[in-house]
Amino acid sequence: MVKRLIFAAGAGGVVGAACGLAEAIVAFLPQPAEETWLAELPAFAVAMAIYAPIGMVVALVWAALLGGIDARSFSRRVPAVTALAMLWLFGGVAVNRSFLPSATHPLSIAFTLLWTVALLWAIHRVWARPGASPAGEDVRLGRVAFALLATALAGVLLVLPSMRADLRGPAGGTQTAGGEAKRPNVLLIVLDTVRADHLSVYGYARATTPGLERLAREGVTFEQALAPAPWTLPSHATLFTGLYPVQHHAGRFHPRLDEHLTTLPELLHAQGYQTVAFSNNTWVSRATNFHQGFDDFEDFRGIWRVWRSASRLLAVQVYRIFRPTQLHGDRSGGAGVTNRAIRHWFNAKHDPGRPFFLFINYLDAHFPYHAPDPYWRKFVEPAHQALATHLLDEKAQDEADYTPPPINWEAQKWGALTDLYDGELFYLDAMLTELFDDLRQRGLYDNTLVVVTSDHGEHLGEHDLFLHRFSVYEPTLRIPLLMRLPGRLPAGLRVSDWVGLPDVFPTVLKLVSVETPADVQAVLPGRSLVGSPVAVPPGRMLLGDYEVPDNLLPRYRQKTTVTDESYFRRGLRSLHYGNWKFIRGTDGRNELYDLDRDPSEKNDLAQQAPEQAQAMEARLQGLLESVPKMRDAEAAGELDAETKAQLRALGYIE
Numbered sequence: 001m002v003k004r005l006i007f008a009a010g011a012g013g014v015v016g017a018a019c020g021l022a023e024a025i026v027a028f029l030p031q032p033a034e035e036t037w038l039a040e041l042p043a044f045a046v047a048m049a050i051y052a053p054i055g056m057v058v059a060l061v062w063a064a065l066l067g068g069i070d071a072r073s074f075s076r077r078v079p080a081v082t083a084l085a086m087l088w089l090f091g092g093v094a095v096n097r098s099f100l101p102s103a104t105h106p107l108s109i110a111f112t113l114l115w116t117v118a119l120l121w122a123i124h125r126v127w128a129r130p131g132a133s134p135a136g137e138d139v140r141l142g143r144v145a146f147a148l149l150a151t152a153l154a155g156v157l158l159v160l161p162s163m164r165a166d167l168r169g170p171a172g173g174t175q176t177a178g179g180e181a182k183r184p185n186v187l188l189i190v191l192d193t194v195r196a197d198h199l200s201v202y203g204y205a206r207a208t209t210p211g212l213e214r215l216a217r218e219g220v221t222f223e224q225a226l227a228p229a230p231w232t233l234p235s236h237a238t239l240f241t242g243l244y245p246v247q248h249h250a251g252r253f254h255p256r257l258d259e260h261l262t263t264l265p266e267l268l269h270a271q272g273y274q275t276v277a278f279s280n281n282t283w284v285s286r287a288t289n290f291h292q293g294f295d296d297f298e299d300f301r302g303i304w305r306v307w308r309s310a311s312r313l314l315a316v317q318v319y320r321i322f323r324p325t326q327l328h329g330d331r332s333g334g335a336g337v338t339n340r341a342i343r344h345w346f347n348a349k350h351d352p353g354r355p356f357f358l359f360i361n362y363l364d365a366h367f368p369y370h371a372p373d374p375y376w377r378k379f380v381e382p383a384h385q386a387l388a389t390h391l392l393d394e395k396a397q398d399e400a401d402y403t404p405p406p407i408n409w410e411a412q413k414w415g416a417l418t419d420l421y422d423g424e425l426f427y428l429d430a431m432l433t434e435l436f437d438d439l440r441q442r443g444l445y446d447n448t449l450v451v452v453t454s455d456h457g458e459h460l461g462e463h464d465l466f467l468h469r470f471s472v473y474e475p476t477l478r479i480p481l482l483m484r485l486p487g488r489l490p491a492g493l494r495v496s497d498w499v500g501l502p503d504v505f506p507t508v509l510k511l512v513s514v515e516t517p518a519d520v521q522a523v524l525p526g527r528s529l530v531g532s533p534v535a536v537p538p539g540r541m542l543l544g545d546y547e548v549p550d551n552l553l554p555r556y557r558q559k560t561t562v563t564d565e566s567y568f569r570r571g572l573r574s575l576h577y578g579n580w581k582f583i584r585g586t587d588g589r590n591e592l593y594d595l596d597r598d599p600s601e602k603n604d605l606a607q608q609a610p611e612q613a614q615a616m617e618a619r620l621q622g623l624l625e626s627v628p629k630m631r632d633a634e635a636a637g638e639l640d641a642e643t644k645a646q647l648r649a650l651g652y653i654e
């Protein structure tokens, strides 16, 4: 009996792997010319690894059903009927998905019935054929099965050592609180696409961030923090260099952090810091030269490759129909996987003799919104339940299907999207708590400067806008900024002055007592927020910057009948000064808002208060001219094909 089961499992595995290989050949090979055969090789392994266990299960079911028949028939028929069953299952799904309407449509039902009859007939044929296998076949097939199992076991043993480091958990005791390191560690966290006003630590009505509320009680919260741009690349470049986008040039037309720029990890590395990054966003990766100054840079490209391969397989697509929230995103492993990779790094690579600089980009709040179960449910209102559940299917949140502004969806849809977005924030907060607890257990937390911020916010219907494009309005620029370092930063302080991401670079250096080189200091537009206890100079002016979105337009043109692009085809500059906010459009349309009276920027005062608008424009122009000039952007090659594919998946390029 055991022998039969082993045989069935082995044979099923072989049949399953063959099915995976066949589908992979069909699914992966018709690639754009730029991608090579070689790049797709791991995809074949992924396909075989996913289908082999399915084949095993199918074969074992048959083995149980056919338990009574003689050994010779068993060894011939189990593989044959397994192959037929796999063909029925995946062939049927493929035809249904590719050529037929929804599964409940009469045409689909008719096909499924016919297909099933065909399968039964085929099984009957296999059965009816007289079994004429030579003697000893059982033994031979048994050996094949044994060899397969041995191979699988060897594979597990090979992978196990690297998994063990993950499972081991905090080592503990290698470094006590206060530690040997003279300088504090630095943990710089970007919660990508997180707008401040949806966090309960910033007064949001929903309890999205209990963990950050605790961080705020132990450190400093900057209540009015601004990003310098409404999207990832320029904002991260500012965070890493302390420079405004007009200085570092990283942006739409120059997708690269230039080599000549001095970055935070470079300066800390020179002072003996062990530097490591975990970034889920392709704009912050090796491809855009963000790895300068890092000992280790994990951009999860391997996970993305595997995911991209797997998501094209029917088996995975079928799984996602039934468990839409169980497989997470097509861009990254999500915050949970990121945390696991970080734990692995601490267990395997962290040098307790040196302070560390750890940078993390968590991408979970970025569209599409599908936090894992049960987090996504947390804020879904009963009235939005059906729509929110529908939106969890990634196809229902296909960015490419969205139209350009103005977007006039019903309140119901904005409500469901907002519920799901808030669920992502709740999930991120839980993952932050998990990370902080882990550092605490390792005895590292209290000697670590923790900085939590974002690179930009998100529109959820304000100004008829969605996502973070075509805008420098407050939902895209207002971001969280919290810092914690016991002994150096006061606990529970809330600072209400305007601060910006350019301030983070000098503040971090000051807090860890690393001197900024004079030539770097000379060009910094920001300033350290550390004083007694913190100091934010009065009369701050802060810039926002959005380049003409021309590289997005082809994608939008495909999807829309809008003929008037002038509504959104414009570059934008913004200036915050006191309660005033001024926006200058490259098309000559300017806007002016009094944020004290009109925080949601509904009442444009540019026409009513022309003198104030002119004064603000003069300030903006003056600030642009006074920002120290830097070298021109370095010549840079095109992004490689795989990076482009990743960015396409994020919805950034067409």
Ligand SMILES: [Zn+2]
Pocket: 192, 193, 231, 232, 233, 281, 455, 456
């Ligand atoms: Zn971003």
